[in-house]
Amino acid sequence: MAAEHPTLPPVRLPSDAELAREALAAPLLAHAVRLARWAGPDTRVGAGGELVDEQLPDAAGVLGLGDDEDAGYWAGDAWRLAVDTGLVDVEDGADDDTPGTAAPGGNLAVVTGGAPRDVLGIWLDAFDAVFADAVAPVLDDLEPLLDEDGGLDLDSLDWDPEAESDFLEGVLGNLYLLTVSEGGPGDGPVPLPALAASMVVPDDMGEPTDDVLEQVSDAMMRLDEQFRLLEPIGLVEYQPVDEALMAEEDEEPAAPVDDEDVSRYGMVRLTPLGLYGVRTRMLEAGVDAPAVGDLAEKDADALLAGLVGYPGSAARAETEAWLAGREPLPAAADLLAAARGSDPESPLRRLHCQQALALVGPEAEPVVRAVLDDPELGGLARVWLAERGAPDVPAPPESMIFWLAVDTIAAQLDAAGDLAELQELIEGLTSRHTGFLETAWRVEHPATADVLDAMGRLHPDKTAAKEARKAAFKARSRTGAA
Structure with a gap:
């Protein structure tokens, strides 16, 4: 019924400031920052920007690595990261026999004075560098891989x-x-x-x-x-x-x-x-990977459309973020306007609208009452008012009851929610409303036939399931659908 949902569920992330603090606390980046502050006129580097061997004990000391037998390795690793992320600038020596020099790089100032997103940019560069190391070949023995000139012959590696x-x-x-x-x-x-x-x-x-x-x-x-x-x-x-x-x-x-x-x-x-x-x-890489909060600044149309495919808890968190910056009355009016429509995703939009309205306070009552006679919104408006114990809620006409039932099941089918709950909803409808299936096929809703088909598949009572399949056939015959 509905179009494809986002590739991935939305992720909940801390604020940029919290993430930036985590980034600066990451051991490898923290070590790289300390070495960048240590770098100066006496720091000597090789042709590839790496610390010369004689400098590694001093670098390990700066990092407080003590007598760790791998101290030189960890110090060299942190130094390489500092160079890769612009925390350290290196200058080559005059010739192959002259070591180069190093100094703090421009990005070191970002660590202490930059915005959180700038700090995260440095961390992302660090992640890229470590990722490249992680997918590099493991070279336990270099000798067989050396060419005639002593260089590394990468073509001889079994590595893609x-x-x-x-x-x-x-x-x-x-x-x-x-x-x-x-x-x-x-x-x-x-x-x-x-x-x-x-x-x-x-x-x-x-x-x-x-x-x-x-x-x-x-x-x-x-x-x-x-x-x-x-x-x-x-x-x-x-x-x-x-x-x-x-x-x-x-x-x-x-x-x-x-x-x-x-x-x-x-x-x-x-x-x-x-x-x-x-x-x-x-x-x-172009993957649809939403995060909770992406929709907070967008309009109600974008919110309800974006929530399609969100699981329940993420949809609630996104809706709460959207409502937090808005006045209840205009927010409710915008949600109701965005919920209208007869396109395939409209039932799920109305479900999310109903769930969003449940988070809005009683201030929204005037705009909710204004849609009581709307054929698409009148049912959910009555539900909202009844749940709040509002007085003078008019009884819905039978046509609205049936339309809302079809719309609700269509939304649940698109939401791919709990199957047992959906079966319970279907069984409850047919048991509470005598003759539901005899009438439902006449409902003027674009999803009527699909909903009746689903009821035929999911209803636990075989007789009712058979009646639902017959009703689906009638609905398609009435509309001329295949």
Whole structure:
């Protein structure tokens, strides 16, 4: 009946200021900022902008890494990020034998004096840099990869950069979808085997084959490495795979699932900052990834149209944000005007209008009463008034009762809500209104035949279901529809 809904459910994000604070607290970016403040005339860098080896102990000391055996690695990693994000500017040496120099970059001032969105821009650059590292090949032994001149021969690698990038993008996209979907884990972690399987196991496969299970295990190990890299930038919170499960060389890989303790195989969740980062990449790729609050400044037509496909809690939050900046009376009038129409999405618009009006105070009563005689809005107006115990609510004519019933079921079908609730609604209508199906096929509503078809599929009583299918046929015959 209705057009396609948005690709993804809307995400709820903290304010830019809160996200910016999270970004600056991310360990890797915080280290990069500290090294940028430390950089000065005595800082020496190599031809690629990296710190020379002699500088790494000092850099590690600035970061307070102490006697950590990986201190030099972490310091070098933070320095590279500082260069990649413009927190540090480097200048090459006069020749190959002369080290270059470094100084604080222009973006360092943004960290302390920039707007939250500017800080988030630096973090997004950092995310891009870490993402590139995460999809880069793992080079445990460089010797076989060196060409005759001592350079790295990338063509000899079994590495497809586009495929690697697409795989990690897909994993982050699936993790995002699991997080924002109602019924998903929400703020809870997702088992690594489930993420790996979502990318490897075909949707129509029943019991995975041994070959597919081995692919899942391989994907888990690769994701384990990648999430270890992505965690320090604040994208995820990650509990790594238990090292006791790692397969030794020449041994069979560990089973990808242990029903007794799945957490041993890795658990990951996107942080609020991670949701922001993944959503930003999706938007740049042209994916429809809405966020709660996107519609707050738009008009009522855009609100009701935009809420199509939103799950219940997100629709309520979006509506509350929209109402927060408006006076009740004109807001209610705008909502009612936007709810009119006979297009396929109009029933769902009216449902969202009714839910929005439920959040408006009694000040809206004059404009609600003004539509009591409207054939499309009179039913929901009476519901709103009755729920508030308003006096002098006129009884609806029978035609309005039947029209509202069809409109309500059409909206519920498009909303793809709880099936049991919809069956209960259908059963209640036919039991409360004697002869409902004998009359419903005559209702002048564009969704009448589709609603009766649905009642024929969903009604638990076989006799009533058969009557509904007959009524649907009559409705189509009456309108000349196929």
